[in-house]
Amino acid sequence: MSTGRKRAASSSKEDRPGIKRAVKWTRQFSHAGPRFQPDYKPISGTKPLFRYAGKPLLLERNTEEVAVMYARYLCGKRRTRDIEKTLQQNFFEDWQKYMSSKEKQQIKKFELCDFSGLVKKLQEDKAKPLTKQERAAQKKKREDMMNQYKTVIVDGRRELISNFTVEPPGLYMGRGKNDNIGRVKPRIKPKDITINCDDRHIPKAPGNSKWGAIVHDKSVMWLASWYDPITKGPKYIQLHPSSKIKNDIEEEKFQTVRKLHRKILEVRKHYEKDLKSKKNETEGEYATRQIATAVYLIDNFALRVGNEKPEGATDTVGCCSLRVEHLSLLASKNIRLNFLGKDSIRYEKGHQVSNAVYDNLQDFTRDFDGKKKTKKQLLFDSIKTKHVNDYLYNLMKGQGLTAKVFRTFRATQHFEEKLEEYSKFHELKATKSTPEDDKMKMIVFKKANLAVAQLLNHQTLSKPTTKGKAIKVNEKRIKDAQYKLNNLSKGTDEHRKTTAQLVVLKHELDLKVEQRTYALGTSKTNYIDPQVSAKWCKKYKVDITKVYSKVQLGKFRWALRS
């Protein structure tokens, strides 16, 4: 279905410098192509697991495959009832497309379908423990398969691929309240794939199949792509973050941040000037005032720019798509923002703003003609995100300043400040340390990381109960240490050691409690300049491998080679 899909011809036009638009590879781009999902293995046998209107019904292979997708959903975490209604409708509509004409005649109503037999079977299979040998064999098979697919040679350099397997068929779930929930994602086959490689190394399609298309596009870094009919967009097989190209781009990202850092006072002076309204303001000047106000919010509160979204998409917003209903104007130049952001994560925070910004926001609850807007109308009704980025482009010509750079800039700056503050507060030693000192250093790093996650509003909605348990364990340890301390005489080494342990335990507990609703990973992987971490690690004699995982070390190779 994606075969012959229109692709924009690559252009060598380079009016804006940077690696992003440059050629990504020149001579060699050779790889094995994507790995495909194994064929579906029916689970029913001769005895039907599915029932319709109370009667057992043996489903045909394709029909059962899709029924199992729904059964799998039933095995896991369920969505709320209002969303589940859409899920069931979409699923049933798509499921019918997979049924034989006979089945279509028989299975007419979702309400009469009974998936419990399939659910039970799935749960039983999952509970079956594997023997040691079976597990080892499985691992070996997996490793062999990975070795076959996991690398690509880019101009003579062997690089890792991040996702070399096409997505398995299944139900589209999405996040938040979305219209596509429960739709069936089809099985991706070789004929759906566009391969991108050099013209001397074309991977062989599996079996007798043929690729949908083969291109040799040097201006992109994807290895294969296919069309996703649900999101109506392309999906890609991409290079690993540890690859040279991705490393270069990552380095460039933080170079741009540093450029902004050097120019930030100038940039702020510029947009602060544009915040002021003029007498007999023209529509153009009014739009500029909206742009400046949006940039103020992006700079000060690290908001996303908030592009327009297609009709029917999940109702989430960013700065430019804020509506009147998302803003409360409070006393003493305080405002409150309350909206669903990316991934339907709620942003609900109060901020103090400058006089000019407060007045502008108040102004923007009315349109240019002074007519009061409804709750559902856009706050920044005269501008688009493109205008914000054009404005920023002109502030730092040719240096790659866009709205998202502010988020990275603010995150890194916040991290650096908090790291410094906590290091001083906890009197970290730059010398060889005791185990307690080492633990304290990790706490300081994590606390600074947490502060960034809070700034960027990286929340976790799922709070595993285990976290509550861990907190209880920690509390008990504190109690034990306290008890031990009470029975020790002051001035002894043991007393000193236990005191230090107690301090660490208390800080660990604080961190655990605060960390419960925040995910630290995204800010560490995407927003904090690794050079800042590296510098701190060096100063306090902390092994960098203690703060970054293997994948992160690969991604940040550009910053960590000393």
Added chain:
DNA sequence: GAGAGGGACTCAGAAACGTGAGT
């Protein structure tokens, strides 16, 4: 030259996975 549409990339939380400490 503006706006629609779409393409390619980064960023996102949840789920799956692997590991290592405690028993």
Added chain:
DNA sequence: AACTCACGTTTCTGAGTCCCTCT
């Protein structure tokens, strides 16, 4: 010594940003 369980890491794929082309 084996087992269990909580935790950190990796994988997965959805959801953004921003750019380019076309009209």
